[in-house]
Amino acid sequence: MFKHILLPATGDASDDMVFTTALAAGLGAPTHLAFLHVRQDPIAAAVGMAGGGMDGGYGVSMLIETIERDDVVAEAAARAAFGAFCAKSDLVVGAGSQSGHGTAALTVETGAESASLIEHGRTADLVVIGRLRGMGEVELGRLQDVLCGIGRPLLIAADSCPTSLLDTVVIAWKDTAEAARAVAVAMPFITRALRVLVMTVGEEASPESAPNALSVASRDRLVATLSRHNANVQAWHVPLDDGAAADALLAAVADARATLLVMGGYGHGQLREMVFGGFTRSVLGGAAIPVLMMH
Structure with missing residues (x-):
């Protein structure tokens, strides 16, 4: 059985199906869902995005401010989605005694998302991840990085989740x-x-x-x-x-x-x-x- 399942909370609309799939993967037994939200490092992200294409520090500074604002919005959305999902799914927030479907906890850290998922995923029973980010195409690079790095099973959610994965x-x-x-x-x-x-x-x-x-x-x-x-x-x-x-x-x-x-x-x-x-x-x-x- 999968007793400790890691899943990203990105703040995107696609999160709900990832959350639903992770809960279904618990197969009805009390399970701990470890939600992980990774904020971008604004400076590292701005430098990487700007490359050598921006002259002077003003453009990079503006980009850093934009990334910081986006991080605040994404974290707020992730926290709200986490709280709403735990409430409707009878998940107890925290790592204490399990009730109903089990427990849940949200970890927020700063860094590269794939690297954080790999680090936390190596000690989980199962990692559940979405295919899409927003309305974009399937993020094959992200999926491949995590699959190669975790050494654990990876469950990739779809646009919908069957009522039971066991039919x-x-x-x-x-x-x-x-x-x-x-x-x-x-x-x-x-x-x-x-x-x-x-x-x-x-x-x-x-x-x-x-x-x-x-x-x-x-x-x-x-x-x-x-x-x-x-x-x-x-x-x-x-x-x-x-x-x-x-x-x-x-x-x-x-x-x-x-x-x-x-x-x-x-x-x-x-x-x-x-x-x-x-x-x-x-x-x-x-x-x-x-x-x-x-x-």
Whole structure:
């Protein structure tokens, strides 16, 4: 079970779904939600944003004042959202005895958000984070930095959160260490799920595609193993014709009415910059449900 869950409180409108997903990840048991709001360092942020493009100190000074004002607004919004969510979710503020769904605490510090999430996340059971910041696109760089740095499972919230994450858990399976680690950290969900589907995409077992055949064989072994923990585990093969593998997976996930997707974080190279390959990027950009990842 996840007893200590870390999640950012950014002050953005997207926070509410992150909060809701983190609470759902507690699976109804008393859980401590550790909310973290990170203020920008105005001087460091201004220097980084200005670079060499501003002449003199006046422009930088004005930028620092703007960042400071934005920090005040964002912190106030984060505190308000934290208080409102705790009140409606029956969370006791503080680290004392747990009641209802559990306890919650808000930590506010100054620095780089990704670095702070990594520092606090390494000692949490689970980290829950949003994909978007405001109305922007999926923040792949932020997600990748945190996933690579925490060494813990990362649950990435979507635009909506199912009432329960346990109705249908889908495992996007490949015969890789990253996928195996993702399955290992997802066991609290897998053992309690109403249905678990182990999906392979385009992994036709043919003589000319030995690597794909290897994934199919390992998928069947995984189904056998997980069936010892949950009787409702099935293999699901997603054929791949001319379309993209990510699109095929997302379509199958929708057809299965999945409530949680489990997958490894990996790309096609050894560099850290390649952790989110094209497949992972497409899934994160298009998945309508929370995605649990491990690198």
